[in-house]
Amino acid sequence: MSSIQPQGYFQSVRQFRCTNCAGEITLINKRTNYVGCQYCGAVLDATSEAHQVITKLHAPSKFPPKSFIRLGMKAVFHGKKHQVLGRTRWQSDYKEYWSEEGETGYSDERWEYDEWVLMSEDRTYFYLIEDADGYAISTSFLPQHPNLPTGTNILNFRTARKERVIEYGDSKVLYFEGESTYQIKAGDQVKFAEYTSSGKSYIAEWRLLANSKEIKEIEFFEETSIPEWEVLAAFEDNAVIQEAKxxxxQINKRKRFWRITYWLTALAFAILLIHSFTQGREIYSQQFTVPQTNKPATEDDDPKVLATTQPIPMQAIKKIYQLELSATIPDNTDLWTGLEILNEQGQVINVMEGDFFRASGDEAWQEDGESGVEHWEEAELSKSLLYRLDQPGTYTARILALPTTAPDATVKLTLVEGSVLSRYYTIGLIIFTLIALVNSVSASMAKQVNQHIRSLS
Structure with a gap:
């Protein structure tokens, strides 16, 4: 088995094949003593000629990287060139501090994260922490006041002020790949305690001697969160990032195409809307009074003919006609009306009905200890029908209605010849303008972020 190693900033100091799987391994750190094979999970002695297998970890397929970062990749952090040397997958079982509505405590938690080690051009190191929440940069430092927690308190490493421990527990190694100066085995465990100060996290880690409570070594770390776009900018000069860009x-090109399409569609609707205002022509309008009755309508009642219109000549067979039936009624009443269109032979060629109502009132409400009164209104008072003439002629309309108790109820018939689609043009204009605006704003924000990333690269 072999693989092409990523092209980095540093010349390799050793190259050999894994004695377990024959995968090609390239080392760039002169001080590397052990190497975890990224192809099979074996840990090899990097210093001997035989490169014997020291131990075997889990299969790499069980612990793939969480994102695009890979061994050997190059990056620029804080103006310095770095290269990825190794990755350790940790699992933490710990207590996490919580506070809610005056109560506090610690909850049991479990978390996994990747710890990438990066070496700079001047041979210094830092860790890039990657987990489900994002990224953080972790650096080792010598505190002015080194100490370990006593209970759930710890002294600030810089000021000696007492701090609350927000997390404490154990972390163990699940997987390792890449270069290391010390041997890493699955199950290796460290204890840790963490507090926060001035927007940063400070962590003490210590190892115990095997089968003992005696401390073997202690390390102190300062950890700062870093946004994802800064990480992408740092790794920009890599093939995987270039491919992603x-x-x-290509995605942005397609988005630009659709953005232009949305604007052009909105413009088309605007033109159609303006055109519709100059084209529609009302050719008939008449209002009819509905007789009032003391007896509400029932399902057994038959509609009564209110009136039959005078003959209406309609000659334009290529134009759209709109028939609108509308009602005027008082609050909290309803009215059923109907319309029949008759040709010159008195045959019904089209029908329409409208079940109109107007409702309003005040309602009392009470919620979460508060109460009040709100007013509501609801109504449906018009119905329209669009059609084209099959043939020119003279037509009449017959207006029907069910008995109503509503006083002063009227029904109005309006006939418009020509472009009567203004309401649909208006809806289309609003919808496509909003879509175009949302796409334009999101594109502008993405452009600003990309410009910021390029300025940092």
Whole structure:
């Protein structure tokens, strides 16, 4: 088995094949004593000629990287060139401090994260922590006041002020790949305690001697969160990022096409809307009074003919006609009306009905100890029908209605010849303008972020 190693900033100091799987391994750190094979999970002695297998970890397929970062990748952090040397997958079982509505305590938690070690051009190191919440940069430092927690308190490493421990527990190694100066085995365990100060996390880690409570070694770390776009900017000069940028460019090109399409569609609706205002022509309008009755309508009642219109000549067979039936009624009443269109032979060729109502009132409400009164209104008072003429002619309309108790109820018939689609043009204009605006704003924000990333690269 072999693999092409990523092209980095540093010349390799050793190259050999894994004695377990024959995968190609390249080392760039002169002080590397052990190497975890990224192909089979074996840990090898990097210093001997035989490169014997020291131990075997879990299969790499069980612990793939959480994102695009890979061994050997190059990056620029804080103006310095770095290269990825190794990755350790940790699992932490710990107590986490919580506070809610005056109560506090510690909850049991479990968390997994990757710890990438990066070496700079001047041979210094830092860790890039990656988990489900994002990224953080962790650096080792010598505290002015080194100490370990006593109970759930710890002294600030810089000021000696008492701090609350927000997390404490154990972390163990699940998997390791890449270069290391010391041997890493699955199950290796450290204890840790963490507090926060001035927006940063401070962590003490200590190892115990085997089968003992005696401390073997202690390390102190300062950890700062870093946004994902800064990480992407740091790794920008890598093939995987370039490929991703090309894909993003293609996606942005498609988005730009659809953004232009949305604007052009909105413009088309605007033109159609303006045109509709100059084209529609009302050719008939008449209002009819509905007789009032003391007896509400029932299902057994038959509609009564209110009136039959005078003959209406309609000659334009290529134009759209709109028939609108509307009602005027008082609050909290309803009215059923109907319309029949008759041709010159008195045959019914089209029908329409409208079940109109107007409702309003005040309602009392009470919620979460508060109460009040709100007013509501609801109504449906018009119905329209669009059609084209099959043939020119003279037509009449017959207006029907069920008995109503509503006083002063009227029904109005309106006939418009020509472009009567203004309401649909208005809806289309609003919808596509909003879509175009949302796409334009999101594109502008993405552009600003990309410009910021390029300025940092």
């Amino acid at each position: 090309q894909k993003i460019g």
